[in-house]
Amino acid sequence: MKIDEVPQDDIPIFRGHGTKAIYALDKHGRYTKTTTSGWAVEELVLRDVLEDFELKAAAAKTRILQGVASPIEYFVNRRLMDLSALAQAMGIAKWRVKRHLKPGVFDKLNDALLQRYADLFRIDIATLKQFKEILARDPDSRI
Amino acid sequence: MTLIPEFKHQHFAHCESGVMSSLLKHKGLALSEPMVFGLAGALSFAFLPFLKFGNMPLVSYRMFPGHIVKKFPKQLRVGYFRKTYRNPDNAMAALDGFLAAGQMVGLQTSAYHTTYFPPEMRFHFNAHNIIIVGKQDEEYLVSDPVFDQIQRIAGPDLQRARFAKGLSAPKGLAHFPLSVPDRIDMERQIKKAVKKMVRMMLYAPVPWIGIKGIRYLARRVDQLAGQADARYFRLFVGNVVRMQEEIGTGGGGFRFMYASFLQEAHDITGWRVLKEASEQMTDAGDQWRLFALEGARIIKNKGAKGDPGCLGELLRQCGEKERGIFKLLKNLR
Numbered sequence: 001m002k003i004d005e006v007p008q009d010d011i012p013i014f015r016g017h018g019t020k021a022i023y024a025l026d027k028h029g030r031y032t033k034t035t036t037s038g039w040a041v042e043e044l045v046l047r048d049v050l051e052d053f054e055l056k057a058a059a060a061k062t063r064i065l066q067g068v069a070s071p072i073e074y075f076v077n078r079r080l081m082d083l084s085a086l087a088q089a090m091g092i093a094k095w096r097v098k099r100h101l102k103p104g105v106f107d108k109l110n111d112a113l114l115q116r117y118a119d120l121f122r123i124d125i126a127t128l129k130q131f132k133e134i135l136a137r138d139p140d141s142r143i
Numbered sequence: 144m145t146l147i148p149e150f151k152h153q154h155f156a157h158c159e160s161g162v163m164s165s166l167l168k169h170k171g172l173a174l175s176e177p178m179v180f181g182l183a184g185a186l187s188f189a190f191l192p193f194l195k196f197g198n199m200p201l202v203s204y205r206m207f208p209g210h211i212v213k214k215f216p217k218q219l220r221v222g223y224f225r226k227t228y229r230n231p232d233n234a235m236a237a238l239d240g241f242l243a244a245g246q247m248v249g250l251q252t253s254a255y256h257t258t259y260f261p262p263e264m265r266f267h268f269n270a271h272n273i274i275i276v277g278k279q280d281e282e283y284l285v286s287d288p289v290f291d292q293i294q295r296i297a298g299p300d301l302q303r304a305r306f307a308k309g310l311s312a313p314k315g316l317a318h319f320p321l322s323v324p325d326r327i328d329m330e331r332q333i334k335k336a337v338k339k340m341v342r343m344m345l346y347a348p349v350p351w352i353g354i355k356g357i358r359y360l361a362r363r364v365d366q367l368a369g370q371a372d373a374r375y376f377r378l379f380v381g382n383v384v385r386m387q388e389e390i391g392t393g394g395g396g397f398r399f400m401y402a403s404f405l406q407e408a409h410d411i412t413g414w415r416v417l418k419e420a421s422e423q424m425t426d427a428g429d430q431w432r433l434f435a436l437e438g439a440r441i442i443k444n445k446g447a448k449g450d451p452g453c454l455g456e457l458l459r460q461c462g463e464k465e466r467g468i469f470k471l472l473k474n475l476r
Binding site for chain 1: 156197399
């Protein structure tokens with residue numbers, strides 16, 4: 001890649017966070033470290049995967065209101081994790097996390113465990129506990 | 144406020160090699176980022192379908208994270224301090240102690256808790272590398288190689304980032320060089336590093352690594368392209384492209400950085416083979432970018448336009464290109 005071929009697409013994700021370093025050939029065929037404001041391709045693929053998480057989170061909201069899922073299902077997608085990552089980050093077995101996705105089980109969880117979930121999701125424990133009420137009031141909330 | 148004297152933030156393409164380059168330079172050993180990357184033999188290709196990361200099989204264009212920090216100092220006979228902690232409070236106290244003593248510290252952190260990242264990029268990735276260069280009030284000053292400015296992070300967030308759990312958990316790892324050798328036999332190091340790379344890329348005994356890995360990925364892409372689940376295919380291709388082009392690769396899945404290393408190595412040794420390999424590695428990087436572009440086109444059109452079947456072929460071309468390069472490098476004296 002030559003320096004004048006380095007994409008400068010000014011992608012929205014990195015806007016306000018400066019530029020990125022990249023290696024490219026100058027006009028003498030020497031490698032130089034230069035900067036890029038991003039490539040539309042990376043923006044596109046990132047958006048695609050974010051959209052996927054977004055859809056899953058929206059589906060989780062509906063399921064929480066229907067009473068068939070617990071708030072954990074929403075936040076795991078909202079925070080761009082999968083169940084294995086969540087279980088590892090919590091330091092508990094995956095089957096336990098899966099169990100906590102059931103509203104009946106979730107309602108009976110003790111505060112200590114809920115606090116660990118809340119810390120990981122970077123929210124208040126109250127938000128986690130009353131998430132269904134919050135959703136009922138404001139279905140568009142994006143915590 | 145504490146601040147490491149005479150420290151100048153440098154902007155790098157890749158976090159781990161950047162941190163290493165910065166730390167060594169501050170200690171008086173000037174090695175460019177591509178040089179660190181190349182000498183550490185950090186280039187690779189791996190497609191590990193049995194290791195899932197965010198529901199997607201792991202695709203990597205370099206050695207597993209932590210490789211450089213773990214192996215590189217020993218290889219150069221640099222005296223090096225590395226320590227993991229069990230107790231987060233002790234770890235943060237030790238960090239403050241180092242800073243007070245004028246020692247900057249490399250840390251392994253989770254990108255999920257590094258609050259200065261764009262929110263869309265805060266994935267659960269536990270092997271991000273940063274340098275702490277100072278403390279002001281309750282905020283730490285961070286020299287993060289992939290950002291062009293010094294960043295700030297609050298103490299509690301940094302603690303969480305250092306003690307995130309999961310795959311390749313940082314366990315509070317702190318590291319910095321203690322002493323650097325007077326002289327490094329660059330010719331020997333370069334030769335060793337290149338040979339190691341040839342061995343891995345051409346002769347890895349498993350089908351997931353090196354050229355075999357690229358061909359394996361190509362077969363998988365072919366297979367998925369023929370299947371009905373277009374959404375999974377899109378996400379799968381997106382995942383490969385993301386690993387290749389997201390921040391911290393220097394473009395083209397580290398291939399441009401490696402080409403830069405080969406060029407620099409040629410300047411030092413004068414071995415013709417390296418020059419030729421550098422030029423071809425640039426082509427390989429361009430080829431990977433072509434694959435990324437085609438992949439993005441298919442994702443954008445949701446598979447409606449374009450031929451998904453061509454992606455596998457493009458990957459095979461990347462593989463063949465790289466096979467040629469490493470065959471060439473094999474002839475290194």
